[in-house]
Amino acid sequence: MPTDPHLLDDLEWRGLVAHSTDRDALREVLTAGSVRFYVGFDPTAPSLHMGNLVQIVTAMRLQRAGHTPYVLVGGATGMIGDPKESGERVLHSAETVKDWVERVRRQIEPFLTFEGENAATMVNNLDWTENLSTIDFLRDIGKHFPVNRMLARDVVRSRLEAGISYTEFSYVLLQSMDFLNLYREHGVVLQFGGSDQWGNLTGGVELIRRADGGHAHAFATPLITKADGTKYGKTEGGALWLDPEMMSPYAFYQFWLNQGDAEVGGLLRVFTFLSREEIEALEAEHSEKPFLRAAQRRLAAEVTSLVHGADETRRIEEASAALFGGEPLGDVDAGVLVHALETARPLVAGAAGKTLTDLFVESGLVQSRSEARRAFAEGGAYLNNERVDDPDYVPTDADFLGGRVLVLRRGKKNFAGVSPGQPAP
Template structure:
């Protein structure tokens, strides 16, 4: 197993280290042998999201550089949830959390290698927490946490006036105990996570020092925000989920394709495995001709391929081209065309009394304000059904026109299009 000596420099160039315990000590550790590290994921939803993806990809970078990952799925901490600014979390049942644990495990596994000299290991903190008595927890863990330091945590301070339960207040003890257990049982000496976890990470580092006299490391990745400073990971439909059942791969691809120009370079560094020369070349192309969106296209393709696979990404690219008149719509899969059209906006048509005329559809979808306008559009050659120009104002949809049995794509001119679902 060969260690990559440039790992820390690469992490810093990519902007992946927002906080660290001691970078010089970490550099020395990276150069001394395969470092066993862990990163945790709480199953507080049935899917991971964009923020979790950043941590998964960072773990993959470390493993590719020769270090050994422990991916922790928090069956115990997921029962409680880290304190958040908006108020107390809803506590989920044990059965719900167990189901989510398995879903999260399956989402993480494809990104890491579980073979070789630095094979990854999946762990669940429920295994060492469930049988621990309250007395033992308070004696062995609680006594090492000064309350004044816990109160100084930013999230806790913001919640003191509105109220915070002891359950959420004690979360840092549980996560710190994870680090101690992994240090003792597996020799783990590095934890990383998002910058919102920095207080928990340093809590674990301090607990290992206080209890066992161990010297361990931690770093935090930055919070990824939009150009205006607001959080990424939220779309109009909710979080940027990795589960294709919760967010279609087409919608996922479109999110990355539409990121702001100012953020392209940062997101290419953080979310892709493109090399520094490749990213700098894309940044140069983007700066010279931003209207070509070379950076966004590369970003969307690489991240979607990482999460949903190369075949799905190619189907999405074909759908995107076809919807805007650049390809054959009839070859698209039902799932892909359905997801693509739902993102664009779909008009549902009841065909129980027969299939509609194109003029009526142009009006129903809003592509034309009236039947007269629709007829003029057709007469001027500006109306398309499934990328084929409509020349007859009396044209009626036939069964052969239906894509995947139920879909139509109407377009007016080059850029205005609408989806129709025929039922």
Template sequence: MTDVLDDLETRGLVAHSTDRDALAAELAAGPITFYVGFDPTAPSLHVGNLLQLLTARRLQLAGNRPLLLVGGSTGLIGDPKESGERVMNTKETVAEWVDRIREQVSRFVDLEGDHAGTLVNNLDWTAGLSTIDFLRDIGKHFPVNRMLARDVVSSRLESGISYTEFSYVLLQSLDYLELHRRHGCVLQTGGSDQWGNITAGVELVRRADGHRVHALATPLITKADGSKFGKTEAGTVWLDPELTSPYAFYQSWIQAEDSKVGEYLKQFTFVPVDEIDALMAEHAEKPQLRAAQRRLAAEVTEIVHGRAEVEAAELASVALFGRGELADLPEATLAAALTEAGAVDLAAADGPTVTDALTATGLVASRSEARRAVADGGAYVNNQRVDDPDQLLSDTQLLHGSWAVLRRGKRAVSGVRLT
């Protein structure tokens, strides 16, 4: 069990820990019970949350027992953020999101067996808690001067912070205390941006019960320019396939920068580190093959969406550029791929031509340019070269009855859907 801590460090997954040696000793004497929490501030978790789920999975595979907390009460308030006050969602909305996220997190750990994970909701111990009891039993352990010194609070003092968000740290700390009392939990994990909240929980357990517990935080995952990882031009990369299609999810990993792909492989996959090092040595010799990115995208997409979606995404990636059979693509994958490529809807009743379609998608700047592309042999519909700029799309073999893949040259791809 002590090997898991070494593995986490080797993979660059330990940014902070309260006492590394004490935690190693606790793990050696294990198994231990640990927890990680997620607030339902959206209908789905995202790539940033995925790192926490995979860290929980690593600890469970080493023989430890995970508690996955979905914050039915903390989600009603929201952790303070530096940009300003959160908009509070209705209780009904938060309850719905709790159910959705509980289903999501349950797929990443085993809920049966000797080291079975447990799903918990902090609304269970806060719903019946009176204000007086909360202030007497919890609030008394939090010096206001220390709360004011927290980075996110100090940054908001001038612009303003509500008492609600100011007090969020008390609720999250209460989670650790309750899980320690109810389940014997001795470790909380989370992102480094939560370090203040996490260590406050450690301190509350010490003050309230006199017990020593531990904390471990993973680093903030960034792109090469220092910007937050998990954002694309289309927005947040969600784990819910209805919000981010498996194809778009796969593509977000394919686009990993050469300077970061090795880190992501270690942090987001279960590929052995020595195998990753060997892959990165090959990648350094032939980066244009993007073998590391393709392995990363395949591994993470399989973890989140399953092997079938990996195969569909890989097929789409080659088929759109004429190196695979478009007709073999499931409609959902084709639609997702063309949406990512900027597909547009055209009315079938208008009898759109190839020229109309090339212009509408932006693959060419004008109708005259579309005609030149066709004349030069550089225009394709469903990977078939087009000779007539006035050919009707309805005369072509549409995919799934309504889709057409348009390509100009070898690399510029888009599409239309006839409605």
């Protein structure tokens, strides 16, 4: 398969190259033919997240440009965890890490092509470390790592005063050994990862040079930050997980839809496969008519479709249009409606025998029964997007959309949901 000679230019335009080994050599290797590269994911949680998505999308770009991916899931390194600045990581059991390895593998597989001329390969570093003796590890790997260089790493230097275990201190040896093994066994000559991994990336390049006299390359993607340079915080529900069981696709979609005007262009570059012309056209339209939020809507649609599929994105957009546009809700996917409502407030459980006044108060849409009655009298109370004027109406089974949820609304944008289940004891 021919390779794309403009790949590095595109990566740089998208802001995806924060650091690299020799830039000219990197350009040469990326244009000389299909290069075998690898990117690693440590299973430190049961799901991948926004930061991992940067690496997944970058791997997709390289594969689409004609290069061959090796995706490493760290069954061994996941037992330790890369050192972080805030303190020692919690060590998880072997059973937990094994389960997370499989979860991460299943999450990554749909993003890459595992058949054809430059098919991806999935590997687990536990395969070459599980039976490695300590003596062999120290002789064959450890001897190539001067301690003064290891101490000079930013994360190690920042942890020296508070303390860092030998376990985390030696993590760089394990990740560097991964690169050496893939270089020897599979001809992998390029690794990339996040900028917080730069010391580990260059450690692998240096190990290949010292141990085998070989030449390898690396680049690091930047930490994705807001326009003011601050990090993206967690969402109200936690991290931006890719697993739909840990973060609903609706909440995922809303995260991207709610990005600021200053951030949306950069996020379109990093996380979508829109062309430069398409992105610049969106930015121009957004500059002229920011109130339309066309760039944010396209960003949310593209990234949600990538992670959760086009059909799920369509259901989300239909639910959003119906909820916020005041359209009838009878034909909207009830499951998506539940997720949409849960992003605002927890569903009220148990509606049997309760009036709409009761439910408006329990849901938090109003603070008192008298306030609820005022809302009904003033025409500001809705059930399933239809105005209701009887505060004593008791919903029936037929009112539950899809048998799952009642949608209560006060005014234009204050929503709450009610499930038919029994309230918690």
